[in-house]
Amino acid sequence: MQSPETLLMFFTASILLALAPGPDNLFVLTQSAQRGKLAGIAVTFGLCTGIIVHTMGVALGVAALFQASALAFNLLKYIGAGYLLYLAYLSFRTIGGTRAEQKTEKIPIRKLYRRGILMNVTNPKVSIFFLAFLPQFTDPTIGPLFPQFLLLGFLFIVTTILVFGGISLLAGSIGDYFRKSNRAENILNRMAGTVFVILAIKLALATRQ
Template sequence: MVAAFGCTLGILPHMAAAITGLAALLHTSAVAFQVLKYLGVAYLLYMAWRTVREKGTLAVEEEHSPRSARRVIASGVLINVLNPKLSIFFFAFLPQFVTPGQPNALGHMVWLSAVFMALTFVVFVAYGMFAAAIRDRVISRPRILTWLRRTFAGAFVALAGRLALTER
């Protein structure tokens, strides 16, 4: 649940950027858009490389003390801040539901973002519960881990390629 909270908090910078008009800047500035796009491509390729580089079984040592809630939350925030799909979502999807001349456009945008964050929290908690339920089955089988790593690395490369070819 702490990890889900951290991931949900990571949405805040994207929401703030959409609310403050960064979407308009990226829409009008080809250079800013290209820089953000290629940073996302580089990040995805880095994730693919890191995933393929990992070898062996997943070692989960019960003896070590668990990570602090602060560290889990910080990790979740960092993952979401560097996730380009959240920026795209907040820049492209949410503003469609706010009329430009609307009297309380900022409040409406904040409300839509809060609803999105609440739903994201629920989904991340469900993911966490599912992962906890199948954890032992996955970490005890090296073939499953190898297959999962290759699948994730391939998905990261495919997403990077698609993002690199994305036009404004």
């Protein structure tokens, strides 16, 4: 196992990365603001499940495929971009409708959880990031790398829950206020849809470098 100093350095770096504006925390923010605190928490745990997938990908060498293969990288990123555009469509769909139609659709927690997973695993940039980031905190001289990767993945999940959980609670509280007004809810949905479109474009234009 890595030294406490190495793990503390990794934990600190992970906290700072989670706080930096990015697709995942923006996704949590928009879902929490639109649908409430529990929605944000569900999405957060979905993203954490995606982190497990990426960690295993690095540990097993799968992530290197996305770095080496343009076809695999582009296929996955376009699937992710398409999914984000679909979420943007759902957000824009209710704007300008009747009072009943304007109410944000209630989505089961399990579906929001799956959204978090899809958001994370369909972004090949995350796999490549993990491939570059995690090995910096491993040391082959102290033992097998596989359990070291698993420990780092676990710590990254802890930081994600702490930071994204906080975002969920804050954005959910603000969203609760907005959802009391039909007009404000329309503004919220428009903002969320715009964020999804921007994220989709950013992902579609992403390169392996």
